[in-house]
Amino acid sequence: MEFSSSCIECAKPYPVIKRDELAEGDHIINAGTFYDDHAIVIKIEPDVRDRSNLQKARVVLIHATTYPLGISIGTIRQTVDYFDFKRCNIMIVKYFNRPFTSEEIIHRAKIQLGMPIIFPFMNSCEYFATHCVTNKIFSVQGRKWNMNLKIFFFHGLDGLSDEKLRNQVAHERELICKPCFERNNELFGVKKKAIRKEYDVHEGDIITFSYWKIHHDAIVMKVHENQTRNMKGVDLTFAHYAFCGPFISRTIIEERKTFPLDGSVIVNLYKSPQFNVYSPTETTARAKMRIGEQNFALFLNDSCNFARWCKLKPESLFPVNKSRFEKNVKNIAVNVIDT
Known part of the structure; x- marks a missing residue:
């Protein structure tokens, strides 16, 4: 490779x-x-x-x-x-x-x-x-911004939030090598399941929903039992990079909300053996480590990057081909702290 x-x-x-x-x-x-x-x-x-x-x-x-x-x-x-x-x-x-x-x-x-x-x-x-x-x-940063400006011009905000489209455009413009293109296709093309029943979603899952009219990812911290049987929704506490106002930096917070069971919220099915994943307990612990963080960076450290960092081990996030990579990931694997 x-x-x-x-x-x-x-x-x-x-x-x-x-x-x-x-x-x-x-x-x-x-x-x-x-x-x-x-x-x-x-x-x-x-x-x-x-x-x-x-x-x-x-x-x-x-x-x-x-x-x-x-x-x-x-x-x-x-x-x-x-x-x-x-x-x-x-x-x-x-x-x-x-x-x-x-x-x-x-x-x-x-x-x-x-x-x-x-x-x-x-x-x-x-x-x-x-x-x-x-x-x-x-400049990786310059190349990415030039590419994303063109995607925005032709496809708007929906295009910018479509990681698979961005990956395809990068490949067509020869900004990305074949192993990375294939690895990204696997990450972004993960199987998805629409939430239509309470038991469709579990602690540690990555969910995708519409947030300020763009696709947004979050980590499910807890699935609450509905107190009212007639309530047609699923009650979740989730961690995500939240918009906190025009003059406040985006912040990773825990939030509780009832989502409708109409299929508008999606679970991303990152599972073994296709992906090397942390357990639900490890995933939520990793999310808790970063609560309060205000280090949002579009396309580098946004809601998608945060959610995958919590859920996926480094070897699933990066292309693997040689021993040098194994040395690299040792330095970036973060130990889960006791909570």
């Missing part, structure tokens, strides 16, 4: 929840309101103010200096950042065709310290980071 370092899925962001998921030489993204800052991790230490807390870290980074709105004027520099992974939107970019070792990536970043930025574009910090990792100059 051939993997491409410039495929928009072979270089795949994954949310960082704990300090020990990061490694020296990693390419990380610190998502902001107006632009995302990409950097190479040089050193990771506990936060001196809270050493025992794995959700906090002191991280030495090398990245391209950017100013408001991402305008790139300045030099390649080293900074020290303090991250609270519960509050910051930090993602690690996992590459499945990484030609350099971690030590080589760090060396490639260090030898550019103090140099003027040579990629005078909005996403020059991403160009710098991907060049350190792959020796190529490209």
